[in-house]
Amino acid sequence: MTGKPKARRSEVRYEDRGSLLAPLKNLQFLFRPPVTEPLEPRPAAEIYRGFHLNDWNACIGCGSCQKVCDNAAITMVHVPGAPEDPVKGIRPLRPAIDYGRCCWCALCVDICPTSAIKLSREYVHTCTQEEIDSYFVLPDEHGIHGTPYPLGWTKTPTNDLLDLERQPMPELPPEERVDNFQEMVLGYDDQQAIIEASRCVQCGMCHDACPTHMHAPEYIRAIWRGEPEEAVRWMYRTNPFSQVCGRVCTHRCEAACSIGRRGEPVAIRWLKRYATDRVPHERIKAIAAEGKADYVTGRSVAIVGAGPAGLTAAYDLVKKGHRVVVFEAQPKAGGMTRYGIPYYRLPEEILDREVEVIESLGVEIRYNTRVGRDVTMEALREEFDAVVLAIGLQMGRSTRIPGSEHEDVKRAVDLLREAGEGRALDVPQTAVVIGGGNVAMDIARTMARFQMQKYGEVRITVVALEDFDHFLADPVEVKEAREEGIEILDSRGPREVVIEDGRIKGLVTWRVKSIFDEKGRFAPELDPEDERFHEGEWVVEAIGQMADMSLLGEDLIEQLEWVRGRLQVDEEGRTAVPWLWAAGDDVHGPDVVHAVADGHRVAASIDACLTQLEKTA
Amino acid sequence: MRPENYQARSHPPSHEYELFIGPNHPGIEGNYAFKLRLHGDRVIEGKADAGYLHRGFEKLMEGRLWIQNIALVPRICVPDPVPMEVSYSLAVEELCGLEVPERAQWLRVLQLELSRIAAHLFTFGGHASTTGMYTNMFWGVADRDRILDLFEELSGGRVYHIFNIPGGVRRDVPPGFLGRVAATMDYLESRLPDYDNLFFRNQVLVDRAKGVGVLDQETALELGVTGPNLRATGLAFDVRRDDPYLVYDQLEFDIPTESAGDAYARTLVRRAELVQSIRIVRQVIERLPEIPGPVRAPIPNPLAWKVPAGEAYTRVESSKGELAWYVVSDGGEKPYRVHVRGASMMHAVQVLEHLARGARIEDVAQIMFTLDACPPEVDR
Numbered sequence: 001m002t003g004k005p006k007a008r009r010s011e012v013r014y015e016d017r018g019s020l021l022a023p024l025k026n027l028q029f030l031f032r033p034p035v036t037e038p039l040e041p042r043p044a045a046e047i048y049r050g051f052h053l054n055d056w057n058a059c060i061g062c063g064s065c066q067k068v069c070d071n072a073a074i075t076m077v078h079v080p081g082a083p084e085d086p087v088k089g090i091r092p093l094r095p096a097i098d099y100g101r102c103c104w105c106a107l108c109v110d111i112c113p114t115s116a117i118k119l120s121r122e123y124v125h126t127c128t129q130e131e132i133d134s135y136f137v138l139p140d141e142h143g144i145h146g147t148p149y150p151l152g153w154t155k156t157p158t159n160d161l162l163d164l165e166r167q168p169m170p171e172l173p174p175e176e177r178v179d180n181f182q183e184m185v186l187g188y189d190d191q192q193a194i195i196e197a198s199r200c201v202q203c204g205m206c207h208d209a210c211p212t213h214m215h216a217p218e219y220i221r222a223i224w225r226g227e228p229e230e231a232v233r234w235m236y237r238t239n240p241f242s243q244v245c246g247r248v249c250t251h252r253c254e255a256a257c258s259i260g261r262r263g264e265p266v267a268i269r270w271l272k273r274y275a276t277d278r279v280p281h282e283r284i285k286a287i288a289a290e291g292k293a294d295y296v297t298g299r300s301v302a303i304v305g306a307g308p309a310g311l312t313a314a315y316d317l318v319k320k321g322h323r324v325v326v327f328e329a330q331p332k333a334g335g336m337t338r339y340g341i342p343y344y345r346l347p348e349e350i351l352d353r354e355v356e357v358i359e360s361l362g363v364e365i366r367y368n369t370r371v372g373r374d375v376t377m378e379a380l381r382e383e384f385d386a387v388v389l390a391i392g393l394q395m396g397r398s399t400r401i402p403g404s405e406h407e408d409v410k411r412a413v414d415l416l417r418e419a420g421e422g423r424a425l426d427v428p429q430t431a432v433v434i435g436g437g438n439v440a441m442d443i444a445r446t447m448a449r450f451q452m453q454k455y456g457e458v459r460i461t462v463v464a465l466e467d468f469d470h471f472l473a474d475p476v477e478v479k480e481a482r483e484e485g486i487e488i489l490d491s492r493g494p495r496e497v498v499i500e501d502g503r504i505k506g507l508v509t510w511r512v513k514s515i516f517d518e519k520g521r522f523a524p525e526l527d528p529e530d531e532r533f534h535e536g537e538w539v540v541e542a543i544g545q546m547a548d549m550s551l552l553g554e555d556l557i558e559q560l561e562w563v564r565g566r567l568q569v570d571e572e573g574r575t576a577v578p579w580l581w582a583a584g585d586d587v588h589g590p591d592v593v594h595a596v597a598d599g600h601r602v603a604a605s606i607d608a609c610l611t612q613l614e615k616t617a
Numbered sequence: 618m619r620p621e622n623y624q625a626r627s628h629p630p631s632h633e634y635e636l637f638i639g640p641n642h643p644g645i646e647g648n649y650a651f652k653l654r655l656h657g658d659r660v661i662e663g664k665a666d667a668g669y670l671h672r673g674f675e676k677l678m679e680g681r682l683w684i685q686n687i688a689l690v691p692r693i694c695v696p697d698p699v700p701m702e703v704s705y706s707l708a709v710e711e712l713c714g715l716e717v718p719e720r721a722q723w724l725r726v727l728q729l730e731l732s733r734i735a736a737h738l739f740t741f742g743g744h745a746s747t748t749g750m751y752t753n754m755f756w757g758v759a760d761r762d763r764i765l766d767l768f769e770e771l772s773g774g775r776v777y778h779i780f781n782i783p784g785g786v787r788r789d790v791p792p793g794f795l796g797r798v799a800a801t802m803d804y805l806e807s808r809l810p811d812y813d814n815l816f817f818r819n820q821v822l823v824d825r826a827k828g829v830g831v832l833d834q835e836t837a838l839e840l841g842v843t844g845p846n847l848r849a850t851g852l853a854f855d856v857r858r859d860d861p862y863l864v865y866d867q868l869e870f871d872i873p874t875e876s877a878g879d880a881y882a883r884t885l886v887r888r889a890e891l892v893q894s895i896r897i898v899r900q901v902i903e904r905l906p907e908i909p910g911p912v913r914a915p916i917p918n919p920l921a922w923k924v925p926a927g928e929a930y931t932r933v934e935s936s937k938g939e940l941a942w943y944v945v946s947d948g949g950e951k952p953y954r955v956h957v958r959g960a961s962m963m964h965a966v967q968v969l970e971h972l973a974r975g976a977r978i979e980d981v982a983q984i985m986f987t988l989d990a991c992p993p994e995v996d997r
Binding site: 012035036047068070103110158197201 | 681682684685686687688689692755756758759760762766769770772773774777779787788789791808813814817818885888889911912913915916917918919920921922
């Protein structure tokens with residue numbers, strides 16, 4: 001126990017003059033080393049905050065150093081020849097330091113998401129009058145004088161300023177979800193969303209990586225401020241499928257996130273989901289309608305297919321004042337998002353709300369109207385100023401292995417469509433799925449739910465060509481599928497569907513030695529020594545889809561240009577026929593967000609074209 | 618050079634004249650002017666004239682993120698930057714309700730006391746130079762450099778350490794550091810007899826400083842004097858004891874006082890405080906190794922950090938006196954308003970003007986230095 005500090009008088013006794021000879025004592029200083037040290041080079045301390053070093057290979061040009069710099073000493077400079085890859089989140093920018101402003105606080109080091117920037121143990125930098133700009137330095141790993149000074153202040157776990165761990169997403173446990181189609185991801189609450197949003201450094205890599213360039217930094221910041229409505233406003237500027245993308249987007253943004261360089265990327269998709277769930281439906285409708293033209297142009301556009309690409313184009317065009325009619329063969333809109341994605345990932349009512357937002361803007365959707373059967377392309381051409389083909393990929397591909405023509409060899413897309421229409425699949429007790437992508441996981445997990453309901457157990461095997469190091473499906477999907485009792489085998493090439501007495505017994509696979517040949521072409525090489533038999537009464541093929549272009553009619557197919565079976569379009573989405581544009585899975589990319597991006601692209605092109613017509617008319 | 622706002626006084630045809638000390642003067646720590654009206658070598662009136670150093674810290678801080686200000690605050694007082702960092706951090710921590718780990722608190726005490734030692738050594742040097750004893754100035758600055766070496770090793774920065782951030786400190790001590798601190802403390806202690814002989818008991822100093830710039834306790838309290846200047850008038854007031862912060866309530870130390878209230882008493886108080894600081898540092902060296910834990914509480918991403926609305930006034934005992942930050946947050950990403958109570962604000966203006974009246978011209982610089990007035994605290 002320590003007592004309170006006491007007041008006390010000083011101990012210097014100035015009255016004591018000492019002996020007359022006392023000054024002689026000072027002669028001792030002749031023999032003592034000087035108090036002031038001689039001037040000689042002295043190494044800086046281990047963690048000295050000297051000049052900047054920057055590992056250009058590790059630096060991604062995210063600019064977090066620039067943001068945290070309290071003196072605006074850092075400028076991000078474009079470096080010609082530096083790597084650039086928006087999808088991976090790499091910009092050809094590197095920080096240049098103005099040493100007239102820098103205060104050597106090293107916050108840039110502490111925040112750097114990649115740990116690329118560090119400080120050296122170099123004390124002095126000076127320059128002559130002639131090279132006065134040498135205080136503005138673009139540091140690299142060699143230091144500002146090219147002399148090998150050791151590292152000084154670097155990032156350690158103690159001084160790291162970033163939060164590298166993501167907020168955990170609450171989910172239904174496997175035993176509660178495997179026998180029903182209830183949505184398994186439960187979503188963030190307010191507190192979790194704000195904490196997760198606070199992890200963002202606003203670098204904008206996500207924006208660059210997103211196919212439709214969503215304003216992710218802005219809406220994350222709005223969520224962090226507790227303004228989900230503002231966040232939704234930012235979302236609907238670029239993505240009318242925000243509610244859907246908040247659940248099932250392939251989140252390229254998160255792959256590019258600079259926080260993900262050392263830690264877990266910001267959960268951008270879940271934040272989007274949080275904001276759209278948080279804002280009432282009527283408000284979302286009002287927000288989506290903001291900026292809609294208060295005039296009509298008198299031009300009209302027909303869109304074939306009410307999927308994400310078609311509806312995005314419709315959303316953009318109707319906001320520009322054009323009349324838009326969408327033709328949909330199915331009884332409901334949504335395309336593959338409705339008939340391809342199981343309800344446990346994307347509940348039907350979310351999609352219904354999303355479609356309602358778009359319809360509320362004045363988009364007319366004619367359901368159960370199949371172009372080519374109920375109405376011809378020629379008729380559309382006559383009635384409308386422009387036509388957009390956005391029909392998606394609805395036909396499943398086949399492996400064409402022996403036995404694959406059997407009626408119990410199914411295509412994944414057909415089964416998913418059936419389930420999407422709300423019908424229960426008549427699943428057998430055992431089944432084999434061929435494929436290693438997300439569609440394979442979707443169908444396997446959908447069938448698992450029906451099996452659980454019907455038989456109380458799951459007996460599904462998924463065989464994929466790829467090994468687990470190069471797997472196509474999302475790792476989370478694989479993990480969750482396994483949790484639900486599905487067996488997933490990698491590097492298995494299908495050889496034959498075994499049929500006995502007209503009924504399927506199972507599938508024979510060989511081990512895959514390699515998938516591609518030396519020229520990089522798809523040519524799987526299988527090892528007959530390693531043969532396995534997988535039991536299953538159904539064999540489901542989930543190896544890819546293709547478009548059914550028969551609706552175009554023969555004349556149009558003749559006029560259009562094709563590349564390896566795919567419709568050829570230019571970068572604006574125009575086909576070889578002047579009144580026809582194409583968008584979505586049938587011409588580009590594999591997922592919802594690419595389709596949305598494509599929808600915007602053709603809408604912009606059509607709007608420019610129609611406006612041009614107006615001017616010349 | 619005359620300041621632009623200078624208005625020449627019309628004075629009676631006596632032998633009065635005007636003289637400027639500063640804005641650049643070796644007797645002042647920083648750019649600061651003191652305008653004197655003299656009769657012969659006797660000061661009739663002195664007028665403190667600030668403004669040469671004005672950098673607008675408080676306004677600048679309103680435009681910066683909470684974390685960015687940690688690089689700015691130590692710059693308010695060059696000789697004693699640690700109390701600035703610590704009290705600003707304490708204010709933000711109070712607003713956020715951040716619990717600072719115990720090890721960080723001990724590390725802060727270590728820095729605060731090292732900084733106090735360095736600042737006092739600097740002041741001795743200054744006081745000595747205003748009385749013509751330059752050897753002591755060289756000694757003071759050279760020995761202060763040994764403390765700066767320690768700071769360089771601990772924080773990576775010699776003068777501006779920028780080591781305390783809201784939540785704790787930025788790093789733990791490097792290996793073997795405490796041993797080197799102990800060695801430096803032993804060295805400083807061994808130097809005290811030399812300092813006494815050269816300076817504190819030097820008859821030149823005693824004759825020059827005794828009875829000069831006498832401040833009585835009542836006036837001192839009226840003028841808002843704190844720190845060693847107040848303790849030299851006999852009042853043992855010290856924030857460390859009377860409003861303990863960090864872990865000062867677990868440490869043993871005394872509060873040195875003197876009763877004369879003159880320039881000599883003020884310097885003696887600082888000398889005695891240096892001894893007490895060495896004592897505190899030794900206790901920290903002894904206790905620190907057994908105190909576990911992180912050195913920083915988790916803080917949010919500094920680029921997305923909102924501090925809850927509220928206001929905080931956090932004071933610490935700096936080498937100059939009571940230093941405090943008054944920080945107001947409106948719940949935003951940046952401070953709404955910041956005010957620093959620099960101890961020198963009172964010492965360099967009211968007190969200096971009061972003490973200069975009737976003083977001799979050669980004592981003015983000495984009075985200012987023994988008040989340890991740091992102009993950057995006035996002119997923020």
